[in-house]
Amino acid sequence: MLAKLRVGRFDPETSSPEPYFQEYELEVEDWFSVLDALIKIREEIDGTLSLRCACRASICGSCGMRVNGRAKLVCKTKLDSVWSPGETLTIEPMGNMPVITDLITDFTSFWDKVRQIDPYMQPTGPEPEAEYLASDESMVHLAGVMNCIMCGCCVSECTVLEVDENFIGPAALAKAYRFVADPRDGKAEERLKDLNEPTGIWDCTRCMQCVEVCPKDVDPMGRIMVMRDLAMEAGVKSTAGSRHTDSFVNSVKRSGRLNETRLTIESIGVMNIPGQLAMAPVGVKALLKGKLPPVRDHKIPSKKAVGEIVKKAEGKN
Amino acid sequence: MKYAFWPGCVALGGTPELYTSTKLVLGKLGIEVVELVNASCTGAGVLQEKNQKLGDTLNVRTFAQAEQMGLPIMTICSTCQGVMSQAQHAVSRDSDYLAEINTDLAAEGLEYHGDTVTKHLLWILVEEYGLDKLKEHFVVDLSGLKFAPFYGCYMIRPSDALGFAEVPERETSLEQVIEATGAEVVEFRGSRACCGLPILFINQDNSLKMVATHTGTAKDLGADAMVTPCPLCHLNLDGFQGKAVKKNRSSAVDLPILHLPQMLGLAMGFSAKELGMNKHMVSTGKLQDAVGELAGV
Numbered sequence: 001m002l003a004k005l006r007v008g009r010f011d012p013e014t015s016s017p018e019p020y021f022q023e024y025e026l027e028v029e030d031w032f033s034v035l036d037a038l039i040k041i042r043e044e045i046d047g048t049l050s051l052r053c054a055c056r057a058s059i060c061g062s063c064g065m066r067v068n069g070r071a072k073l074v075c076k077t078k079l080d081s082v083w084s085p086g087e088t089l090t091i092e093p094m095g096n097m098p099v100i101t102d103l104i105t106d107f108t109s110f111w112d113k114v115r116q117i118d119p120y121m122q123p124t125g126p127e128p129e130a131e132y133l134a135s136d137e138s139m140v141h142l143a144g145v146m147n148c149i150m151c152g153c154c155v156s157e158c159t160v161l162e163v164d165e166n167f168i169g170p171a172a173l174a175k176a177y178r179f180v181a182d183p184r185d186g187k188a189e190e191r192l193k194d195l196n197e198p199t200g201i202w203d204c205t206r207c208m209q210c211v212e213v214c215p216k217d218v219d220p221m222g223r224i225m226v227m228r229d230l231a232m233e234a235g236v237k238s239t240a241g242s243r244h245t246d247s248f249v250n251s252v253k254r255s256g257r258l259n260e261t262r263l264t265i266e267s268i269g270v271m272n273i274p275g276q277l278a279m280a281p282v283g284v285k286a287l288l289k290g291k292l293p294p295v296r297d298h299k300i301p302s303k304k305a306v307g308e309i310v311k312k313a314e315g316k317n
Numbered sequence: 318m319k320y321a322f323w324p325g326c327v328a329l330g331g332t333p334e335l336y337t338s339t340k341l342v343l344g345k346l347g348i349e350v351v352e353l354v355n356a357s358c359t360g361a362g363v364l365q366e367k368n369q370k371l372g373d374t375l376n377v378r379t380f381a382q383a384e385q386m387g388l389p390i391m392t393i394c395s396t397c398q399g400v401m402s403q404a405q406h407a408v409s410r411d412s413d414y415l416a417e418i419n420t421d422l423a424a425e426g427l428e429y430h431g432d433t434v435t436k437h438l439l440w441i442l443v444e445e446y447g448l449d450k451l452k453e454h455f456v457v458d459l460s461g462l463k464f465a466p467f468y469g470c471y472m473i474r475p476s477d478a479l480g481f482a483e484v485p486e487r488e489t490s491l492e493q494v495i496e497a498t499g500a501e502v503v504e505f506r507g508s509r510a511c512c513g514l515p516i517l518f519i520n521q522d523n524s525l526k527m528v529a530t531h532t533g534t535a536k537d538l539g540a541d542a543m544v545t546p547c548p549l550c551h552l553n554l555d556g557f558q559g560k561a562v563k564k565n566r567s568s569a570v571d572l573p574i575l576h577l578p579q580m581l582g583l584a585m586g587f588s589a590k591e592l593g594m595n596k597h598m599v600s601t602g603k604l605q606d607a608v609g610e611l612a613g614v
Contacts, residue, residue, distance in 0.1 A: 069506065159511040163526035203520050205527075206362050207511035208474035225366045232367070240519045248363040252375070256357040258326035267518035278521075282556055282598075286331070289596045293330035302355040305425045306375065312421060313371035 001085050003028040005037060007049065008066075008092035010099045019099065022046075023088070034074040034082065035063055038091065038103075050102040058215060061149035064156065065103050066092040071156035073215040094156035096165075109165065110152055113172040117191070121179065124186025138183040145178045145223055147216040154210035154220050166199045170210035170220035173201060177223035180230065192231045201227045202241030243267050253310040256300035260293045318446065320391035321383040322350035323401075326358050327548040328393055331556075334593025335548050338578040339393050339438065341592065345454050345585050346446065350391060353382055359400040361549070362471070362515070370418070376404035377418045381429035390435040393578070395547030398437040399471020399479065405435060406478035437472065439546045439577055443490045448497045455584040457612040460499035462542070462604075464580065465535035465572075466491040466508045467554065469547030473509045494577070495544060498584040503540040507531035512550040517557070522564075525557060529565035532558050532572045542573040542604050544580045551576060555598050573601040583608050 003026055010019045024041045032040075035053055042049045053063040058076040065074050067082050071094050083089040097105040123132060154170035161167050168176075176195055179185045195201045201224050210220040232242050247266035251259040264283075268275040286292040300306070328335040343350060356379040358364070360372035379401070383390045392398045408415040409431055419428050436444070442451055468491055472479065481488050492502045513527030532554060535543055545551055555574040562570045574597070575583075582592040589608070594601040 159527065160516075160523060162510075163530065164520070164523045167523075198520065203516060203523065205470075205511045205513060205515045205524075207470040207515075209470075209511075212474045212476060228366050229368075244518055245363055245366050248361070249367050252358045252360070252364060256355075258330070258358045258361070260327065260330045264518065282560065285598055286556065289598065291331060291333055291596050298326070298329060300355055300357065302425070306357045306378075308424065309374055309378070309421055310371060313368050313374070 001028060001030075002026070003037060003079070003083065003085070004088045005041065006088050006090045007038070007041070007103070008090075008099075009049075009102050010093070012101055021090075028079060030080060032079040034065075034067055034072070034077045034079055034089070034091065037079055037089075038074065050104050052104050059149060061151035064094050064105075064151040064153045066090075066094055066156065071095070071153035071213045073151055073153065076215050094152055096155050096158060096161040096169075097152065105152070107152060110150075110155055110169075110171065113168050114150070114175055116168060117172050117176040117179075117195070118187075119172075119175050119179070121182065121185055122187040123184055132184040134183045142178060142181060145174055145181075145218055148174055148178075148218045149216055151215065153213045153215060154218075157209040157213045159205055159207045159209055160203055164199075164203070167203050168195075168199055170204075170224070173204070173227070174218050174220040174223045177227055180227055188230070189234055189236070192227065192234055192236050195227060196231050196236045196239055201231065202239050240267050240269070243269060249310065249314075251297065253307050254299075254303070255297035256303040256306040257298045259295070259297050261295050262297075265295075318347070318441075319349040319351070319388055320441075321386050321388040322352045322391050323356050323379060323397060324352070325392065325394035325397040325548065326361075327552065332548040332551055332576065334596045335393060335551070335576045335578065338576060338582050338587075338592040341587055342578040342581045342585065343438075346451070348391075348441075348446070351386065351388065353379060353390070355382060359397045359404075361396050362400055365400070372400065373404045373407055373414075374418045374421050376401050377408055377415070377429045378422055378425070378427060380405065380433040380435070381422060381427040383433045383435075384429060385427070390433060391441060392435060392437050393546070394549065395437065395469030395472035395545075396549050397471075398435065398440075399469075399474075401435045402480070403475070403478045405433075437546055439472070439490050439494060440484075440487055443486055443493055444484060448493060451494075451581075452497055455498060456586040457584050457608065458499040459580075459584055459608070459611060460501075461611065462500040462607060463503050463538075463540050464495045464498075464500045464575075465503040465505060465538070465540040465543045466495060467512070467531065467535075467543050467545040467547075467550055467574075468509055469545060469550045470509075470511050472546060491544065491546060491577070495580070498580060500580075503535055503538045505531075505534050505538055507534055512547075512553045514549050514553040517553060524553065525561035526565055528553055528557050528561035529570070532570045532574075533562065533566050536570045536572045540572060541607060542575050542580075542601075544575045544577060546577045548576065550574075558599050571599055571603075573597060573599055573604045575601075575604075586612065 054060040244267040365372035513524035517524040579592045589605040
């Protein structure tokens with residue numbers, strides 16, 4: 001059958017390099033992956049098309065690209081799962097990274113961020129006579145995150161990186177979790193302190209893009225959420241993020257509902273006068289529009305039952 | 318059609334116009350609702366950061382209440398819907414987990430057997446009510462207007478918990494409903510992106526850049542308004558649009574952000590005031606004039 005592919009091109013060696021799309025038509029088989037189609041283009045139609053690939057078995061992490069606007073490993077993506085005869089399939093380089101040429105992106109910032117989280121074991125205490133021991137139970141939850149092949153798909157679709165290139169990002173934060181949660185590592189608290197800073201764990205918006213596009217089910221956002229909890233449990237200094245979570249939980253515990261106005265005030269910090277003043281104009285406008293929720297709680301009749309459930313979960317029963 | 322209705326904290330708080338416009342529209346459609354007054358906040362993914370099981374327990378508690386009433390649940394908030402779908406997904410795959418949660422609900426005399434269906438109004442319209450029947454209630458053809466859809470992350474991801482494989486039309490439900498009003502859909506990448514609200518108090522610069530990017534892009538593509546099934550997105554896209562645009566763009570945006578029921582209500586002939594559009598932070602005046610012209614008022 002005949003397939004039509006619209007492929008992102010970019011040649012840095014022209015006098016004024018601009019990205020553009022080029023369309024290719026080719027015969028494809030029903031067993032083709034998207035990568036098979038791209039390799040066929042390169043080998044039979046246009047030898048100038050640049051792309052990165054190696055293992056063709058979703059192990060090396062080289063062939064991340066945007067397929068119809070969303071990052072995927074093209075070797076793992078069957079053509080017929082994203083394309084039907086008569087349609088045009090769009091292939092672009094991944095996002096949130098500079099393009100070197102055509103479908104190849106520059107991973108420099110990706111690796112810089114992985115290095116930033118000290119991606120190696122840092123045991124403390126006396127060295128054991130033989131190997132460092134860890135029980136199966138303490139390691140099994142790390143199996144998923146160790147599946148990460150550093151393909152960059154999560155980084156490509158990260159909503160925060162789109163507006164802030166300094167955000168550590170999902171791949172490096174998932175890697176950080178891999179060490180924070182490893183019982184053999186002795187620097188978990190120091191790591192959490194670093195990750196608690198701006199550009200770290202609290203800057204994630206929980207949009208779940210990374211969870212959705214990860215071809216290896218690493219669940220980067222889930223790992224970030226666990227590190228938020230671990231940071232709060234470890235008493236790492238208060239941040240707007242931890243105040244936000246605490247205020248939210250306390251509101252539900254008191255009343256069964258969210259108190260949006262108190263959430264705003266408490267997240268900013270009651271004593272943070274400049275922060276409160278900066279938020280004031282929006283608050284005043286909402287008040288004038290008759291839509292500023294009251295500071296007092298909106299209590300549900302069964303608030304006590306909800307409060308008991310929250311307290312039990314907090315281990316205070 | 319009858320549902321156990323969970324409006325969510327924000328429809329009962331910061332976006333009261335969502336609650337009132339929903340009630341108007343449901344009345345017109347003949348959909349009966351019984352409000353779940355004893356349901357708690359879903360946790361919105363925030364409470365889940367602290368304790369996933371606590372979040373799931375609170376949502377299963379709501380499912381159990383609806384099960385006792387013998388009714389499916391209707392939500393009007395993407396975040397509530399997503400978090401509830403995730404909770405349902407977790408307990409439906411793990412009976413031991415459900416049993417553990419039921420132990421915590423026993424004190425209140427509640428037990429969940431797993432049978433409650435929870436759907437956002439948007440899904441109900443597309444999957445159960447039907448767009449043809451919906452159109453029968455429209456008296457103003459909104460042809461000529463351009464609306465940009467904005468789903469809210471929780472109605473888009475994670476797709477497995479939201480049942481997209483089983484019900485593929487969910488993925489494009491908002492576009493379908495916009496088209497049913499006669500309005501043109503403005504397609505843009507931001508329609509399925511994050512509004513930035515979760516980090517508004519944590520990294521306001523980043524949050525506002527998201528607001529400015531999405532509203533600005535939609536405006537540049539000719540949108541007359543943005544339509545969202547998520548009141549949390551509305552809080553940021555409407556409430557902070559002025560500040561966001563001032564900080565990040567040289568040109569004005571002034572894009573009205575409509576709650577889904579407000580758009581339906583305009584097509585049904587309700588006045589902007591009845592739909593609470595005067596309560597928005599971004600003026601809806603120009604849009605009101607345009608709809609007025611289409612209605613021949």
